[in-house]
Amino acid sequence: MIADDEAWAAASAKDRRFDGQFVTGVMTTGIYCRPSCPARPPKRENVRFFADTAAARAAGLRACLRCSPDDVSRDERAVLAAIEAIKGSEEPPALAGLAADSGYSVAHFQRLFTRATGLSPAAYSRALRRERAGEALSGGGRVTDAIYEAGYSGPSRFYADNGERLGMTPSAWRDGGRGTTIRWAVVPTSLGRMLVAATDKGVCRLSFAEGIEALKRRFPKAELVEGGADFAALLKTVIAAVETPGDFSHIPLDVKGTAFQEAVWRELQRIPAGETRTYAELAAAVGKPKAVRAAGSANGANNVAVLIPCHRVIRTGGGLGGYAYGLEIKRKLLERERT
Template sequence: MSEIDHLDEDSAFAAFEARDRSKDGGFVVAVRTTRIYCKPSCPARRPKRENIWFFASGAAARDAGFRPCKRCLPDDVGRDRQAVSRALALLGEADGTVSLAELAAEVGYTPHHFQRLFTREVGLSPAAYARALRAGRMEDALSEGGSVTQAIYDAGYSGPGRFYEDAGERLGMTPGAWRNGGAGVTIRWEMVETHLGRMLLAATEKGICRLSFDEDETALVRRFPAATIERGGASMRDLVAGAVAAVDNPATMPDLPLDVAGTAFQEAVWRELRKIPAGETRSYAQIAAAVGRPGAVRAAGSANGANNVAVLIPCHRVIRSDGSLGGYAYGLDRKEELLKRENRK
């Protein structure tokens, strides 16, 4: 039985079976035998379908005589999402650092519980999200030129020392090098034939920074005009072999080092893309919801398109809500082929 006008029973049941967290808050699932209602992602064992009713809200389920599950707390979903949204806004507006205790107190949760809640919804801890946000501002400021020191303070760091603790790990190069188009950084590249066509692979000392098709090394020169761009040769043998293996058989993705950096939102999207199992797809809306920004579907699509490391960060696994393939920077034929190879038994 369904009391939901906007969602048919088959779709609701599929979301419940998949424990789809993105559907939490959209409806609740009531079990006639226990008189309990749950959110779609509830970890409890699934009842038989004939014992399930769907309601648009917890209030509707309660009116029908059901009580909320004490395990998944379905009535807390809206409050949880409001708290995370408020925390995201606070972190985005902050000029300096905001402690977990301050953030939790502001939204009315204990620090330990909010740490878990925020990490589950966003894909990053509050501290990691704040670091990514500051680093993204720093990258923007450095790209515009001007003083490195001033950019550090404008990005929200307490001082140069704090910035330099994070900079090497996130940027893969010094801040001056980033601002100056990669000055002092060596980027090595190789071109290799794959079943998808000619592939460009480029890497810094940290890891792969570009995997693309239909490009040559001039694409690297445009992005990092002051970097040393050179052929990789034997030094890139293992990376090339791993990348070719990923392209040929994306269902068994090798663990290759990456050197990528984006805004906090982009990195949260890329992290979510890497969680999609081979052979499965997600919609742009599902990705937006998974990173805690259900209203940012277009932004999720833009972050998907900003991925510099095709296949290794599997943006090809994201499709439109209607089931069509959507877009792909390297052509829909390649996207279709990657998905087909992942679905081979």
């Protein structure tokens, strides 16, 4: 059973992705509902969460007639069957075939799948293969073997899917930046000395109180070049973004991780300046309400501070939680953004 604050965040958002993972019991009315129930939300103090419908019935509650939590809908069965088909296929199944198996039209099935998972069937398949490739590449074996192991038909297909996303080649990813040129600088800011490093694709490291030695540890086989005219223009933009909170989406990044980590980082970038989210809300936002610790780990694995604003995540009780560069910097960032 997921934590109560995670379940409350999902139920408050009426998120269909959590249907079947728990039910919401309203103790004052004696009914239990799906997380996505369209009825008016109950007061928090009147709610209790149950792992499944059987547990809710054992507590003396009855099923909501509006959302029918006891029924596994045809829509849910179609999405679950498609997920299993994608996981079990060597090649990504065609959308038309998945739709035909479900008995729905192509357009309607695509809407159902995207609503349930947050990704289209094609994007879900690509994310799954990327994650498998990342795990295989990080294992230290041959790149070509890892590509086939992840389910790609060959290296060309892997590069076509991942060239924009990876920035560095798969070999560089696995091998400490080998063959990659990274330009860098350490500059003074109102938050202290800041390290900024970038490949030709975008910023790959932003941190505080670090220098060239830290960069060498992260990318021991890359060519590290200090400064440069093109890099100077990017550096100026990064400094301005750090000193003046706002929208960072115009600054290119070269970051990589598992599908789950990248989903967490995307959600971090969606948090508006001046607002915060709890770790539980972050996990719920990426469709994994039980993975609060994993969301915290993905948050901590962020290589690009501020531009991917991991400082905007706090504990459920309102405490600041942790921050790789010290709570004082986190506090200053949050105060600056609220102002």
